[in-house]
Amino acid sequence: MTQKLRIHLQSNPKAPELFRMTRERYRAAAKRQPEIARRVTCTIATDKNGFYRAMPRAEVLVGWGFPRKALDVTAPNLKWIHIIGAGIDHFLPLDWLPKKVKLVNNKGVHVPKVSEYVVMSLLMLANAVPSLVSQQQKRQWREIYSTTIRGKTLLVIGTGHMGGAAARKGKELGLHVLGVRRTPRPHRYIDEMYAPSDLLQILPRADFVIVTAPLTSQTRGLLGKRELDAMKPEASLVNLGRAEVVDYDVLRSKLKRGHLKGAVLDVFDSEPLPASSPLWKTPNLIITPHVASDDAETYMPLTLDLVLENAGRYLDKRRLKNLVVPSREY
Known part of the structure; x- marks a missing residue:
């Protein structure tokens, strides 16, 4: 036997x-x-x-x-x-x-669940929902008009299973999709693929940036001050990968000053996110407690x-x- x-x-x-x-x-x-x-x-x-x-x-x-x-x-x-x-x-x-x-x-x-979360995040950001929520908390009535998402540009950083799912949903929404991966091989749902060394070149083109890259010694701090400064003020960011890939202090500052349109964060350095974290009071930011893909x-x-x-x-x-x-x- x-x-x-x-x-x-x-x-x-x-x-x-x-x-x-x-x-x-x-x-x-x-x-x-x-x-x-x-x-x-x-x-x-x-x-x-x-x-x-x-x-x-x-x-x-x-x-x-x-x-x-x-x-x-x-x-x-x-x-x-x-x-x-x-x-x-x-x-x-x-x-x-x-x-x-x-x-x-x-x-x-994680792919089926994260796919829906990506669509939710992109549509919320396209319709200025983080800003509208910030206004609601202040009891402010100020019209923020938006346009349809079709034709805008999405940059996906990390094009593995979750990044590939994000790219696919981006294409379904009519977005032009840029991708960044360790080796810039072509991808079915990505129109233009780049290496991490090209970030400063392509970040200014993006209306939406979605981060799904894993945390490694190579990706830690990948989106620091130089990279976030390269994003246009009308752009928005979603992080579904790991918090340490993005400099949240710089991101928070840019959101407070209106130098970025909005952000959706699902991952944090310390989880649960401490009540003392300044992120809780950051305007134009949606926080979800690491539930995007599960x-x-x-x-x-x-x-x-x-x-x-x-x-x-x-x-x-x-x-x-x-x-x-x-x-x-x-």
């Missing part, structure tokens, strides 16, 4: 409900992929004791937070780790990762489907999906 692949789900009972891996959710995923599920065995734990009981035999570890010290000793049979998020910046540096263990992330799971109903089902799909690929000796390249930090 062929030995089954051993998968361990390390769940956080204190996480929001949509991020919890439960026996019921795993069974539902197994029913959706019965052929693969018959070839694996699964354990679930919610504490360190359960983690350490499972690790000696586990071949796959799925989770977001888990003990990383001496993992090569704790989990000698481990083949890969599946991180149930797209970004891996809180795992950097990867010096804790055993040499023969691969790392996989959750990219792709679907309350489908996030974990899609995650567990991906876990089982990769199990099937491994058992069939095929390449895993969503492999992280350590040297790129994503």
Whole structure:
């Protein structure tokens, strides 16, 4: 009898409900992929004791937070780790990762939800909703007339799964789409592709800038004062990637002075955002608490489907999906 692949789900009972891996959710995923599920065995734990009981035999570890010290000793049979998020910046540096263990992330799971959020953000910014909300808070009545969004220019910084989804929605809204990626290869939904070194050249052209780039040593501070100063006053910015990619102090100053039309931020240096943060009182700014891409109903089902799909690929000796390249930090 062929030995089954051993998968361990390390769940956080204190996480929001949509991020919890439960026996019921795993069974539902197994029913959706019965052929693969018959070839694996699964354990679930919610504490360190359960983690350490499972690790000696586990071949796959799925989770977001888990003990990383001496993992090569704790989990000698481990083949890969599946991180149930797209970004891996809180795992950097990867010096804790055993040499023969691969790392996989959750990219792709966020696309349906983030696509709708992008449309919402673009239409809000095109219709000056951040400014209208700021006026409402001051009980001010001042007409702000806007025009349709079609024909304007969108710049997407980071054209992976979420950036690609943003570009696609931009095209559907009739926008001319510029893109920035590490290697400026063509993209189906992007009219013009550029390298990060071209930012100062193309930022003045953008009516809307959407940031979806991961946080790495190369992208930290990518949009600093020079870059934000290059944006035209009528432009707006959306950050769905990581806060440290954009200089929020400079952004806040430009919004207060009316040197940018508006912004929508979903990611922050410290989360929850402290009540003392000046961002809360920044005019022409919409804040959402890191909810842009996480679907309350489908996030974990899609995650567990991906876990089982990769199990099937491994058992069939095929390449895993969503492999992280350590040297790129994503």
